[in-house]
Amino acid sequence: xxxxxxxxxxxxxxxxxxxxxxxxxxxxxxxxxxxxxxxxxxxxxxxxxxxxxxxxxxxxxxxxxxxxxxxxxxxxxxxxxxxxxxxxxxxxxxxxxxxxxxxxxxxxxxxxxxxxxxxxxxxxxxxxxxxxxxxxxxxxxxxxxxxxxxxxxxxxxxxxxxxxxxxxxxxxxxxxxxxxxxxxxxxxxxxxxxxxxxxxxxxxxxxxxxxxxxxxxxxxxxxxxxxxxxxxxxxxxxxxxxxxxxxxxxxxxxxxxxxxxxxxxxxxxxxxxxxxxxxxxxxxxxxxxxxxxxxxxxxxxxxxxxxxxxxxxxxxxxxxxxxxxxxxxx
Amino acid sequence: xxxxxxxxxxxxxxxxxxxxxxxxxxxxxxxxxxxxxxxxxxxxxxxxxxxxxxxxxxxxxxxxxxxxxxxxxxxxxxxxxxxxxxxxxxxxxxxxxxxxxxxxxxxxxxxxxxxxxxxxxxxxxxxxxxxxxxxxxxxxxxxxxxxxxxxxxxxxxxxxxxxxxxxxxxxxxxxxxxxxxxxxxxxxxxxxxxxxxxxxxxxxxxxxxxxxxxxxxxxxxxxxxxxxxxxxxxxxxxxxxxxxxxxxxxxxxxxxxxxxxxxxxxxxxxxxxxxxxxxxxxxxxxxxxxxxxxxxxxxxxxxxxxxxxxxxxxxxxxxxxxxxxxxxxx
Numbered sequence: 203x204x205x206x207x208x209x210x211x212x213x214x215x216x217x218x219x220x221x222x223x224x225x226x227x228x229x230x231x232x233x234x235x236x237x238x239x240x241x242x243x244x245x246x247x248x249x250x251x252x253x254x255x256x257x258x259x260x261x262x263x264x265x266x267x268x269x270x271x272x273x274x275x276x277x278x279x280x281x282x283x284x285x286x287x288x289x290x291x292x293x294x295x296x297x298x299x300x301x302x303x304x305x306x307x308x309x310x311x312x313x314x315x316x317x318x319x320x321x322x323x324x325x326x327x328x329x330x331x332x333x334x335x336x337x338x339x340x341x342x343x344x345x346x347x348x349x350x351x352x353x354x355x356x357x358x359x360x361x362x363x364x365x366x367x368x369x370x371x372x373x374x375x376x377x378x379x380x381x382x383x384x385x386x387x388x389x390x391x392x393x394x395x396x397x398x399x400x401x402x403x404x405x406x407x408x409x410x411x412x413x414x415x416x417x418x419x420x421x422x423x424x425x426x427x428x429x430x431x432x433x434x435x436x437x438x439x440x441x442x443x444x445x446x447x448x449x450x451x452x453x454x455x456x457x458x459x460x461x462x463x464x465x466x467x468x469x470x471x472x473x474x475x476x477x478x479x480x481x482x483x484x485x486x487x488x489x490x491x492x493x494x495x496x497x498x499x500x501x502x503x504x505x506x507x508x509x510x511x512x513x514x515x516x517x518x519x520x521x522x523x524x525x526x527x528x529x530x531x532x
Numbered sequence: 533x534x535x536x537x538x539x540x541x542x543x544x545x546x547x548x549x550x551x552x553x554x555x556x557x558x559x560x561x562x563x564x565x566x567x568x569x570x571x572x573x574x575x576x577x578x579x580x581x582x583x584x585x586x587x588x589x590x591x592x593x594x595x596x597x598x599x600x601x602x603x604x605x606x607x608x609x610x611x612x613x614x615x616x617x618x619x620x621x622x623x624x625x626x627x628x629x630x631x632x633x634x635x636x637x638x639x640x641x642x643x644x645x646x647x648x649x650x651x652x653x654x655x656x657x658x659x660x661x662x663x664x665x666x667x668x669x670x671x672x673x674x675x676x677x678x679x680x681x682x683x684x685x686x687x688x689x690x691x692x693x694x695x696x697x698x699x700x701x702x703x704x705x706x707x708x709x710x711x712x713x714x715x716x717x718x719x720x721x722x723x724x725x726x727x728x729x730x731x732x733x734x735x736x737x738x739x740x741x742x743x744x745x746x747x748x749x750x751x752x753x754x755x756x757x758x759x760x761x762x763x764x765x766x767x768x769x770x771x772x773x774x775x776x777x778x779x780x781x782x783x784x785x786x787x788x789x790x791x792x793x794x795x796x797x798x799x800x801x802x803x804x805x806x807x808x809x810x811x812x813x814x815x816x817x818x819x820x821x822x823x824x825x826x827x828x829x830x831x832x833x834x835x836x837x838x839x840x841x842x843x844x845x846x847x848x849x850x851x852x853x854x855x856x857x858x859x860x861x862x
Binding site for chain 2: 334343345346347348349351354357358364365368369445
């Protein structure tokens with residue numbers, strides 16, 4: 203079978219590509235495990251080279267319908283649609299967010315619809331689907347109330363994935379991802395980027411600014427758990443989803459203060475003391491609208507996985523860094 | 533001030549145009565009542581001629597961005613966006629629904645965004661925003677769960693009206709309209725069209741087929757009440773809406789059987805016996821997903837109006853027909 207990843211040069215896209223190549227197989231549209239023959243990695247820039255004969259690198263933007271139509275040829279069985287302009291950038295550059303997040307998703311769905319068999323499409327939505335005054339915890343049937351352009355565009359994507367699935371144009375699945383933490387490498391333009399920064403940078407020996415109050419609740423998931431859940435979403439039969447193709451994953455709920463306390467317990471005082479507290483109203487304005495507490499019964503029933511605790515997430519991050527460049531635990 | 537109505541040749545569009553011309557004034561962006569200088573009636577065909585010096589008729593489709601950009605010039609203060617492909621047609625002609633209902637709304641909002649001052653935009657959403665398993669009654673914070681392409685496209689419109697308002701690009705207001713009953717004239721392509729047909733056609737001496745079971749609940753509003761509420765939505769200050777620009781109106785909840793019973797009590801047995809019961813699965817598939825019971829606290833608090841009972845709706849319809857062509861009550 204042939205699989206596309208959009209946003210493949212991004213952090214999650216790269217991880218997902220490596221995971222799929224290692225795994226080697228996915229459930230096909232007949233419900234059988236089938237070898238991945240081709241993995242098409244689509245992004246604006248080529249990203250890292252993966253020396254695997256199954257990999258094809260395709261450059262282009264999901265915002266350009268012709269690029270997407272060329273990408274989604276009739277040989278495609280499955281699409282992981284990760285390409286997106288992140289929260290703070292979609293807020294500061296409204297047009298860019300609309301082109302990539304809204305028109306891009308529409309371009310992809312329209313291209314999928316033209317295939318002779320409906321492909322499986324896994325779409326990543328976000329905690330930013332929710333905002334403002336919300337019940338606590340947020341449940342599976344809580345109304346989406348986005349308070350950012352990013353969140354709005356993601357909810358539009360969810361609605362379209364549902365309707366294209368109902369019409370039989372695709373076999374869609376959409377996951378509302380928690381804030382992914384710990385992201386390695388340089389910060390991206392997500393408003394939630396600090397959540398990784400306040401762990402990653404102190405470990406790297408650098409001072410990190412936390413731009414929100416210590417009591418701010420975050421809803422978190424490790425990169426490895428997110429990838430496992432994206433693959434699980436693909437593997438479930440269509441009947442597991444029914445009419446509602448979108449669900450909230452099971453994130454960890456933690457205050458930013460407790461995140462730093464976990465860093466202290468795993469890495470020691472010297473590391474944790476590198477977090478500087480300096481509130482930034484522009485970041486708080488976005489992050490404070492997101493809910494922290496979820497009761498994700500549906501994800502649990504469908505076998506999606508959750509992280510054990512934040513200390514384990516930090517340790518897993520340290521191990522992954524160690525395997526890359528020999529950073530040691532304190 | 534200068535006002536645009538899209539979908540102006542439709543039934544509600546024509547009624548709204550006459551109502552605005554009679555009223556003569558609307559609240560402007562400074563909160564003052566201001567005379568309507570120009571009323572631009574936009575639709576694909578010209579529709580009836582209104583011999584009023586304030587009226588300009590403009591032909592075009594909201595699905596064509598250039599037509600919309602020409603329509604929404606910098607002299608525009610307010611837009612009533614009624615243009616839409618109705619439910620059954622959006623279901624049978626998916627592309628047409630997407631072009632008019634989704635791209636059309638986006639074209640309109642983008643054109644409004646380019647104006648030097650944010651216009652007031654009143655958008656009509658629908659009961660079709662809801663479907664499937666729902667709490668009863670549906671409340672103001674019930675999650676939208678459209679089960680039709682029409683409903684999906686309307687909810688996307690609501691989300692965009694909210695986000696464009698939050699960004700200050702427009703001052704938007706969106707109303708989820710109940711099924712409008714009694715519509716005069718020939719049936720349109722809405723799945724709910726029978727709700728008017730089973731009243732209008734028996735009164736005209738014609739047999740009408742009711743394609744759903746007698747116990748099917750409908751959520752109804754008279755045309756005059758819908759128009760009063762569209763105008764009220766325009767007149768309220770932006771602060772009345774806050775972040776959530778969309779609300780459920782206060783419809784009447786009635787089974788189809790009770791609708792025919794009301795027809796019997798107002799017009800007699802001979803008229804009511806012209807309703808033939810013959811279920812049509814394609815209509816039931818759409819209509820049965822819509823909720824019947826609502827608790828619309830927010831609309832009530834904001835001063836939106838409701839019909840008294842269905843008998844009054846039938847009597848008002850008879851009076852309007854009488855004033856047009858002399859039809860008499862039985």
